[in-house]
Structure formats: structure tokens, C-alpha cells
Amino acid sequence: MSDICVxxxxxxxxxxxxxxxxxxxxxxxxEEELAxxxxxxDVVLVWxxxxxxxxxxxxxxxxxxxxxxTPSAGVDHVLSPEFAASDTVLTNARGVFDRPIAxxxxxxxxxxAKDLPGTWERQRQxxxxxxxxxxLAGTRAVVVGAGPIGRAIAETLGCLDVRTELVGRTAREGxxxxxxxxxxxxEADWVVCAAPLTEETRGMFxxxxxxxxxxxxxxxxxxxxxxxxxxxxxxxxxxxxxAAAALDVFENxxxxxxxxxWQVPGLFVSPHMSGDIVGWRGALSDQFxxxxxxxxxxxxxxxxxxxxxxxxx
Amino acid sequence: MSDICVxxxxxxxxxxxxxxxxxxxxxxxxEEELAxxxxxxDVVLVWxxxxxxxxxxxxxxxxxxxxxxTPSAGVDHVLSPEFAASDTVLTNARGVFDRPIAxxxxxxxxxxAKDLPGTWERQRQxxxxxxxxxxLAGTRAVVVGAGPIGRAIAETLGCLDVRTELVGRTAREGxxxxxxxxxxxxEADWVVCAAPLTEETRGMFxxxxxxxxxxxxxxxxxxxxxxxxxxxxxxxxxxxxxAAAALDVFENxxxxxxxxxWQVPGLFVSPHMSGDIVGWRGALSDQFxxxxxxxxxxxxxxxxxxxxxxxxx
Numbered sequence: 001m002s003d004i005c006v007x008x009x010x011x012x013x014x015x016x017x018x019x020x021x022x023x024x025x026x027x028x029x030x031e032e033e034l035a036x037x038x039x040x041x042d043v044v045l046v047w048x049x050x051x052x053x054x055x056x057x058x059x060x061x062x063x064x065x066x067x068x069x070t071p072s073a074g075v076d077h078v079l080s081p082e083f084a085a086s087d088t089v090l091t092n093a094r095g096v097f098d099r100p101i102a103x104x105x106x107x108x109x110x111x112x113a114k115d116l117p118g119t120w121e122r123q124r125q126x127x128x129x130x131x132x133x134x135x136l137a138g139t140r141a142v143v144v145g146a147g148p149i150g151r152a153i154a155e156t157l158g159c160l161d162v163r164t165e166l167v168g169r170t171a172r173e174g175x176x177x178x179x180x181x182x183x184x185x186x187e188a189d190w191v192v193c194a195a196p197l198t199e200e201t202r203g204m205f206x207x208x209x210x211x212x213x214x215x216x217x218x219x220x221x222x223x224x225x226x227x228x229x230x231x232x233x234x235x236x237x238x239x240x241x242x243a244a245a246a247l248d249v250f251e252n253x254x255x256x257x258x259x260x261x262w263q264v265p266g267l268f269v270s271p272h273m274s275g276d277i278v279g280w281r282g283a284l285s286d287q288f289x290x291x292x293x294x295x296x297x298x299x300x301x302x303x304x305x306x307x308x309x310x311x312x313x
Numbered sequence: 314m315s316d317i318c319v320x321x322x323x324x325x326x327x328x329x330x331x332x333x334x335x336x337x338x339x340x341x342x343x344e345e346e347l348a349x350x351x352x353x354x355d356v357v358l359v360w361x362x363x364x365x366x367x368x369x370x371x372x373x374x375x376x377x378x379x380x381x382x383t384p385s386a387g388v389d390h391v392l393s394p395e396f397a398a399s400d401t402v403l404t405n406a407r408g409v410f411d412r413p414i415a416x417x418x419x420x421x422x423x424x425x426a427k428d429l430p431g432t433w434e435r436q437r438q439x440x441x442x443x444x445x446x447x448x449l450a451g452t453r454a455v456v457v458g459a460g461p462i463g464r465a466i467a468e469t470l471g472c473l474d475v476r477t478e479l480v481g482r483t484a485r486e487g488x489x490x491x492x493x494x495x496x497x498x499x500e501a502d503w504v505v506c507a508a509p510l511t512e513e514t515r516g517m518f519x520x521x522x523x524x525x526x527x528x529x530x531x532x533x534x535x536x537x538x539x540x541x542x543x544x545x546x547x548x549x550x551x552x553x554x555x556a557a558a559a560l561d562v563f564e565n566x567x568x569x570x571x572x573x574x575w576q577v578p579g580l581f582v583s584p585h586m587s588g589d590i591v592g593w594r595g596a597l598s599d600q601f602x603x604x605x606x607x608x609x610x611x612x613x614x615x616x617x618x619x620x621x622x623x624x625x626x
Contacts, residue, residue, distance in 0.1 A: 103449045103473070107427045110420030117433055119583045126575040128567035128584045135590040136416045159472035160416070254441035262439040270432045271441045277448040 004296065007037055007065070009054060010047035014285040017045075023296060031057075039063040043295065045288055046070040046078055050253065055080045064088050067295055071284035073097050073149060073275070074224050075305050076197035084307040091291055091303045094148055094312050096283050097275030101222055102152035104274035105192055106160065108246045110136060112218050117268070137161035142184045144204075145194035145223060146175045147311055149275075153192055162190065169200070169309075185212040190220070197224035198310040205229065210236035218244045222274045225251040230261065237266045248274045317609065320350055320378070322367065323360035329598040330358075336609060344370075352376040356608065358601055359383040359391055363566065368393045377401050380608055384597035386410050386462060386588070387537050388618050389510040397620040404604055404616045407461055407625050409596050410588030414535055415465035417587035418505055419473065421559045423449060425531050430581070450474035455501045457517075458508035458536060459488040460624055462588075466505055475503065482513070482622075498525040503533070510537035511623040518542065523549035531557045535587045538563040543574065550579045561587045 004024040008017065013028045020026055029037055035057035038044070044065045046054055049072040058064075058080045067089045070078050075092050083090070111117065113134040122129050139162055143154045146168030154164045165184050171177030176184065185191060191213060195201045205219070206229035213219070219242055221228050230251065236242050246268040247261070253272055255261060262269055287303075294301050306313045317337040321330065326341045333339055341360075342350055348370035351357070357378045359367055362385040371377075371393045380402045383391050388405050396403070424430065426447040435442050452475055456467045459481030467477045478497050484490030489497065498504060504526060508514045518532070519542035526532070532555055534541050543564065549555050559581040560574070566585055568574060575582055600616075607614050619626045 099450055100446075100448055103423060104427050104446075106473070107420070107423030107429060110416060111424050111429055114417050114420045116420060116424055116429070119586075120430055120433065120581065122584075123575055123582045126570045126572075128570075130584045130586050130589065132589050132591045132593065133413075133417075133586065135413055135592075137412055156473070160419070160469070257439045257441075259439075262436055268433065269436045271435075271443045273432075273443050273446065276443065276445050278445045279448075280445065 004042050005040060006043045006045060006292075007034075007041035008045045008047050009034060009051060013045075013047055014281060016282070016285040016289060019289055020292065024292075035059070038065065041065045042067070043292070044068040046072075049077065052077050054078045055083070058083045058086075067091070067301070069288055069291060071096075071288060073147070074196055075310060076224060079305075079307060079310060089301060090305040090307055091301050092305055092312060093284055093287060094303045096280065096287060098148045098152035099156075100277045100280070101149050101194070101275040102156040104248070105153045105194075105220055105222060106156045108220055108268070109141075109157065109162070109190055109218075110160075112244055112246070113139075138163070139189035140187050141165070141190035141192060142167060142181070142188045143192045143194060144181065145196065146172075147194070147196065149222075150192075150194040153194055157190070157192075182208075182212050185209060185217075186214065188213055188217050190218055193219070193221040193223045193227055195223045195227055196309075196311040197226055202226050203229050205233070207232040207235065210241050213242050215240055215243060217242045218246075220246045220248075222248045225249045225253065234261070234264050234267070237264055244268070246270070248272055317355050318353060319356045319358060319605075320347075320354035321358045321360050322347060322364060326358075326360055327594060327598040329595070329602060332602055333605065337605075348372070351378065354378045355380070356605070357381040359385075362390065365390050367391045368396070371396045371399075380404070380614070382601055382604060384409075384601060386460070387509055388623060389537060392618075392620060392623060402614060403618040403620055404614050405618055405625060406597055406600060407616045409593065409600060411461045411465035412469075413590045413593070414462050414507070414588040415469040417561070418466045418507075418533055418535060419469045421533055421581070422454075422470065422475070422503055422531075423473075425557055425559070426452075451476065452502035453500050454478070454503035454505060455480060455494070455497045456505045456507060457494065458506065459485075460507070460509065462535075463505075463507040466507055470503070470505075495521075495525050498522060498530075499527065501526055501530050503531055506532070506534040506536045506540050508536045508540055509624040510539055515539050516542050518546070520545040520548065523554050526555050528553055528556060530555045531559075533559045533561075535561045538566065547574070547577050547580070550577055557581070559583070561585055 006024045006026045008028040031053040034053050039059045069091045071093045113136045141157050141162045141164040143150050144167045146166050154166045157164045166175050168175040244266040248270045319337045319339045321341040344366040347366050352372045382404045384406045426449045454470050454475045454477040456463050457480045459479050467479045470477045479488050481488040557579040561583045
């Protein structure tokens with residue numbers, strides 16, 4: 001029996017982990033026992049990546065896991081200041097969600113440009129009402145978040161001839177720095193948020209940002225809920241400071257049935273599914289197993305998160 | 314006063330025609346007086362391009378207009394056998410609708426791939442239900458109709474990494490011939506009809522075509538209603554021979570409120586608007602005025618329809 005202890009945070013771990021048999025001891029756990037098991041684990045797979053349990057249960061001084069993997073693009077739910085200060089390596093699922101999320105965003109953009117929701121609403125009413133819709137080519141988009149997801153979104157919108165600016169924390173080749181964002185918002189037809197959630201980005205889309213956008217602007221969030229000040233967004237929609245919005249992520253997920261966000265006019269609500277294509281769980285466990293091979297061989301891992309920045313550099 | 318008599322079929326002609334003042338006598342007419350006025354007109358602008366009045370009122374032997382322009386891509390509503398046999402030049406709006414229709418089709422394809430209608434339905438019910446959706450990249454599309462609209466659709470889907478085959482009447486560079494269609498349908502995830510309506514294409518999507526498609530296939534018609542045998546399409550949807558369909562065009566438009574098509578499960582109905590972006594009427598009258606300049610100068614027109622084929626060659 002191998003000495004590597006792999007702790008899987010989920011009562012129902014992926015069947016593909018059978019491939020570790022003879023190479024590691026795999027223990028699946030719920031949130032309750034996590035704090036107790038964490039210090040003795042070598043590797044932690046946060047398979048239930050909606051859970052903040054690792055962040056909460058992160059051990060104090062003493063033994064800690066050598067490597068934590070979260071099969072998600074964002075790491076905010078895992079990374080406590082103590083974890084960030086530790087030697088533990090953190091990896092994420094960079095690469096798996098890029099294209100699916102870019103397709104999802106392009107779908108939302110085109111659906112809004114062509115008013116497909118308005119057409120389906122009229123179909124329900126058996127009402128034939130011709131309208132003129134927006135030509136997408138030549139419109140302007142600002143994509144905030146210059147990681148692989150943001151870049152894939154910018155590429156996909158670019159191929160639809162949307163004039164797209166990519167905004168990251170710092171300016172570099174093909175990327176505008178965050179300081180330029182207010183000026184870019186003024187001209188935007190589409191504003192897409194695909195930024196990581198860090199202390200710097202929390203609430204970055206608030207009343208100032210929405211006030212800067214033209215009233216024809218449409219806002220899409222596929223990053224993390226707390227990037228957006230939801231109260232300010234709802235006010236901006238109600239006061240027609242912007243034309244429409246689509247949220248795939250929320251401060252509290254799942255959204256409760258009584259949440260008023262379900263019924264804000266001009267707001268589309270989807271259940272955190274933008275990147276989740278058929279087969280995504282298989283792709284995620286394949287990626288973890290690929291990383292495990294490297295870990296076992298003592299070789300450098302890919303997708304290593306810069307824990308100070310909160311994302312893969 | 315000029316001797317050129319321009320007859321406009323519409324009680325409400327575009328204001329841009331004021332630019333012809335002093336160059337032509339512009340007479341707008343409804344369907345009733347058309348037969349009487351047609352023989353004395355030099356130019357006919359079929360501004361109400363949903364009207365079959367020109368086809369019906371086409372004069373017998375004797376004087377006829379020299380040029381008829383329809384500001385639509387399809388010419389089936391205008392072209393009678395007698396018109397086709399005459400010397401009258403027929404032009405269409407080739408070029409104006411290509412990109413808008415391609416964007417509309419891409420929007421429908423992405424909305425179906427990502428099940429946006431299902432998400433909006435759940436939003437109405439305040440129901441958070443995560444689902445896995447389709448990765449569009451790598452799927453296969455067959456676009457029937459190799460004119461500028463079909464080509465724009467194929468280009469747009471191609472840039473989204475959909476493996477797209479374009480099918481025309483005859484095989485040529487980049488275009489498969491119609492004889493290959495049945496074999497192509499077998500592998501199609503998406504089948505898009507953007508063909509002109511001719512005696513050859515009428516009803517081309519019937520029970521055989523739907524039976525050939527895999528059950529995951531989704532069918533979109535942005536051509537003309539009679540290209541599709543609607544009874545066969547409804548049966549294919551009901552028997553789940555195909556997964557879904559979207560129709561933007563119908564045998565009888567507008568669709569009556571009592572038409573059963575409004576409520577066929579898996580069928581999206583839109584009111585013939587795929588190409589109609591904000592500003593389209595201006596683009597159409599600009600195009601007519603550009604043609605008029607050539608006509609007045611005795612120079613060759615563009616967008617001349619091959620009246621035997623029923624489209625611009």
C-alpha cells in the first residue's frame with residue numbers, strides 16, 4: 001500500500017479515482033470530519049468545489065497537506081490567508097472551462113442582440129410581432145479578466161467581429177490595465193466579467209461602474225457572485241442606466257426560490273452552469289489524475305495558483 | 314420632369330426615394346391598381362416584399378417594366394413563369410441580409426446548445442436546476458443554400474469551430490452538391506436551411522430528410538416556409554427523430570394565433586425577422602438607389618437574378 005494519502009472532499013468521489021488504487025490511499029470525507037483529517041493528508045482534492053470547508057478547516061501550525069487541487073477555475077472558496085501563507089501547493093482546473101464559457105457568453109450576447117427571450121415570450125402568447133434587432137458585428141465589448149477564460153471569451157467575440165478589449169490587473173501585450181477600465185466602460189455595448197475573486201476585485205462592478213456604462217450596455221457575469229454589487233446592478237437595471245444583464249454566479253448559491261433576483265426585469269438568471277458541458281466531470285478528474293502522476297513522480301505541477309494573486313499567473 | 318416612371322408597390326414608400334425627385338416620377342400603389350399601372354412603369358420597386366401582387370399582376374404580351382427590384386433575398390414571391398420568360402431585369406437585395414442572418418443562426422445554435430430557453434423557463438418558475446450542456450466546438454453542421462447568406466452562416470459557424478458543410482445545387486469549390494445531402498444529414502448536429510425557394514427546392518425538407526438526421530440533430534429554417542414540409546417536421550419532433558427545430562419563415566405569414574405550430578414541443582417560432590437589424594430599411598433603400606443610378610446611366614446592374622434559376626448566379 002502506498003503511503004500517499006489523498007483526501008477527497010465529497011461523499012461521492014469520481015469513479016475515475018479507482019485508477020489510483022495501489023498508488024494512494026483515497027479517503028472521501030464530508031465537511032464535518034475534514035478538520036480532523038486535513039493535517040494527515042498529503043493531497044486534497046476539493047471535488048465538492050462549491051464548499052468553503054477547506055478554507056474553514058485549514059489547520060494551524062503543524063502538519064499540512066503538500067498539495068490541494070480544486071477542479072474549478074476560481075480558488076476563492078479554498079484560499080484562506082493562512083493557506084496562502086503556507087507552503088502547500090494549490091492547483092486549479094485552468095483550461096477545462098475556457099471554451100465552454102466563451103461559447104456560453106457568445107450565446108448570451110447573441111440571444112440579447114437578437115432578442116430571443118422576447119421572441120420566446122411572444123411565442124408563449126402566440127403573438128407574431130416583427131421587431132428589428134441589433135447587428136452584433138461592429139459593436140464593442142469589454143471583457144474583464146485576462147486569464148484563459150477571459151481570453152477565450154475575447155477570441156470568440158472577436159471572431160464574431162465584436163471589437164473587444166481585454167482588461168487585466170496590469171497592462172501587458174493585448175491586455176489593458178484595470179486603470180483604463182472606467183474609460184473603456186463608457187463605450188461598451190457588452191461588459192463581461194470573468195475575473196477571479198480576490199480582495200482587489202470584490203465588488204468591482206458597483207454603482208460607479210454601471211453609471212459609467214452607456215444605457216445600451218448589457219452586463220454579463222460568469223466570474224464569481226461577489227464581484228458584483230447586486231443591489232447596484234438591480235438599481236442600474238431599474239433606472240435603465242444599462243439595458244440588460246445576465247448573471248450565472250451569485251453571492252449565495254443556489255439562489256433561493258424567494259430571492260427577488262429571479263424577477264428583476266431585464267435580468268437573466270442561470271444556475272452557475274456556463275462552463276459545464278456534457279463530460280465536464282470526466283475532464284476534471286482526468287486533469288487531476290494527470291497532475292497526480294506528476295506529483296507522484298516528484299515533478300513540477302501545472303496550473304499552480306499564485307496564492308498571493310489568487311490565480312494562476 | 315424625367316420620363317422614368319418608378320412604381321413602388323407599397324402605400325408607404327421609403328422617404329429616401331425623395332432623392333429621385335427631378336430624376337423620375339415616383340408613383341406608390343397598393344395591390345389593387347398594380348395590374349393597371351404595371352405596363353406603363355419603367356421600374357418597379359416591390360417595397361412590400363411580402364406581397365405576391367407583382368407575380369399575380371404580371372402583364373401579358375405588350376409593354377412591361379424594364380426592371381423590377383425586390384428588396385429581399387428571395388424572389389419566389391415576384392417571379393412568375395411569364396416574368397421569367399420576359400426580358401425584364403430582376404434584381405434582389407443580395408448582400409444586405411447575409412451577416413445579420415448568420416448572426417441570428419449562430420444565436421439560435423448557441424441558445425439550443427446551451428439550453429437557454431430551458432434556463433429562462435426555469436427562471437420563470439424560480440427554479441435553480443443545474444444542467445450539463447453541449448460543447449459547440451467540434452459539432453457538425455450542414456448548411457443548405459450556397460448563396461451569400463448560406464456562406465455567411467457557414468463562415469460564422471466555422472469560426473465557432475463547428476465543422477460545417479455547405480450544400481448547393483451543384484458541387485463546386487467549397488460546396489457539396491445536392492446529391493450528397495442525404496449522406497451529410499446522417500452526421501449532422503445542426504441542419505440549417507438557407508436555400509432559395511424554387512420548384513426544385515420546394516418541400517426538400519420532408520420526412521425522408523428528417524428520418525436521415527440523427528436524433529440529436531436540430532433543424533433551423535431561415536430560407537422560405539415552403540422549403541419545409543411542416544407536417545413532416547412536426548411528426549419528426551413528436552417522434553423524437555430530431556431533437557429540436559427553429560422556424561423563422563412559414564408557408565403562411567404571419568402565423569395565425571390559432572396555428573398549432575406555436576405550441577409544438579421543441580419548436581421555436583420567430584416572426585420572419587432573422588435578417589432585420591436596426592437600420593435594415595435604410596440599407597435596402599440605399600441599395601435600390603445605388604442600382605437606380607446605374608439604371609439611369611444605362612450601366613449594368615448588380616444583383617441581377619438568373620430568372621431560370623431563381624437566384625443571383
